[in-house]
Amino acid sequence: MSAVVDPLELLSQKGNRQPTFLGPIWNPLACGVAGVGAAIFINWGFRRPVFSGIQKHIAFGLIGLGAGYYFDQKRSEYLAKRDAVLRHYIELHPDDFPVKERKTYGQVLESWVPVR
Template identity: 75%
Template sequence: MSSVKVNDPLELLANKGNREPPFLTAIWNPLIGTVAGFGVVMFANWGFRKPVFAGIQKHIAFALIGGAAGTFFDGKRNEYAAKRDAVLRHYIELHPDDFPKTDRKKYSDVLESWVPVR
């Protein structure tokens, strides 16, 4: 018989390195910022009735600015998430009675048996 695993609320907020983030997580915001910066210049050129790739130096500059903004906002989001997790972890440590450790349940234990009606 398998052993029953106990879910600890603090374990949910701890990063033990057992979960690897997806590949695009690290580059998603800088990539979107770069594409948006490049697209803004293309849209402005189109609005002024110029060729969309005219003034390639503006495309490069705005792509760099957009990438930097994406990196900045990605760092700010990570700081916010770290602070939020620290506050939640601290609250759980101060109020252990409100967050009891529970036994892990499987779907087969929770769901009722299903019989198809034909």
């Protein structure tokens, strides 16, 4: 039941993995919460009530959402560019990446007998 693995196919194949609900909104949401937390920390540092100046909390939260979305887009661009460079390198140097057969753990690991 061993299949042949092509290195170029591994980089181009997306698979059947379904994105989670929080996947696309996790980074903006986390940065937005961090922005509100920064506003609370600033109020605490100046010895003011932590939720005073609610407009500051809203502004910091929106700035955090924008920054999280921006960083998420930059990360996606970086990963896409990296995959394209790797795919191109594999296309130019196919001798360095031979097609291999998949092995199971049973074929790779040695049998183990406990010594007591």
